[in-house]
Amino acid sequence: MVVKVFGPLYAAPKRVLVCLVEKEIEFEFETIPIDIFKGEHKDPECLKLQPFGAVPVIQDGDYTLYESRAIVRYYAEKYKLQGTDLLGKAIEERGLVEQWLEVEAQNYHPSIYNLVMHILFASGMGFPSDPKIIQESEEKLGKVLDVYEERLSKCKYLAGDFFSLADLSHLPLTQYLVGAIGKDYMIKSRKHVSAWWDDISNRPSWKKVLEFGAPF
Numbered sequence: 001m002v003v004k005v006f007g008p009l010y011a012a013p014k015r016v017l018v019c020l021v022e023k024e025i026e027f028e029f030e031t032i033p034i035d036i037f038k039g040e041h042k043d044p045e046c047l048k049l050q051p052f053g054a055v056p057v058i059q060d061g062d063y064t065l066y067e068s069r070a071i072v073r074y075y076a077e078k079y080k081l082q083g084t085d086l087l088g089k090a091i092e093e094r095g096l097v098e099q100w101l102e103v104e105a106q107n108y109h110p111s112i113y114n115l116v117m118h119i120l121f122a123s124g125m126g127f128p129s130d131p132k133i134i135q136e137s138e139e140k141l142g143k144v145l146d147v148y149e150e151r152l153s154k155c156k157y158l159a160g161d162f163f164s165l166a167d168l169s170h171l172p173l174t175q176y177l178v179g180a181i182g183k184d185y186m187i188k189s190r191k192h193v194s195a196w197w198d199d200i201s202n203r204p205s206w207k208k209v210l211e212f213g214a215p216f
């Protein structure tokens with residue numbers, strides 16, 4: 001069965017791609033380019049697949065799924081016994097994977113997303129970059145990273161001593177933070193966060209996804 005991934009070059013789709021590579025289904029997926037800067041994600045055909053007008057969407061046979069974190073949970077479960085186990089073995093480990101996935105979505109993502117939008121994309125997307133939002137987002141993200149520093153001083157990865165979906169989910173936007181938006185000091189100034197980032201960003205799966213290219 002070939003998995004189709006719509007909109008592969010952006011951050012949220014990369015969350016899906018790195019999961020597919022970790023689960024060793026990389027030779028069974030096909031990417032369908034969608035240019036969000038040309039508004040292709042709002043075309044009627046795309047809206048039929050993702051009615052909120054965003055990527056990624058996957059089509060796995062006649063099964064369609066959107067929302068990147070739902071998609072990675074789906075594949076981690078569907079291919080539980082193949083490739084890297086991304087969910088933990090015991091139910092308590094699974095609980096912690098889910099907890100840190102939620103932390104990524106609810107605490108980490110909003111601040112880093114604002115930084116990316118206001119530092120990188122504001123002019124391209126036709127809205128003014130707001131220095132107040134940038135400053136407040138950096139402060140909020142710093143506080144979140146302080147919690148991560150404490151957590152990662154006790155275990156190698158967020159959910160424990162095993163790489164999981166929780167860590168994987170941080171890859172795309174943290175890559176912007178250390179790269180294109182030039183705030184790598186936020187990671188490097190925190191010893192345990194820095195060691196964690198070095199570890200997860202050097203995984204062959206992520207290096208492979210970066211080779212697929214990025215618009216920025």
Ligand SMILES: N[C@@H](CCC(=O)N[C@@H](CS)C(=O)NCC(=O)O)C(=O)O
Pocket residue numbers: 010011012013036041053054055056066067068069
């Ligand atoms: N919660 C969604 C967010 C997806 C999302 O924001 N995708 C971006 C690309 S990284 C997008 O399609 N942006 C276009 C838009 O929102 O108009 C998910 O995780 O799948």
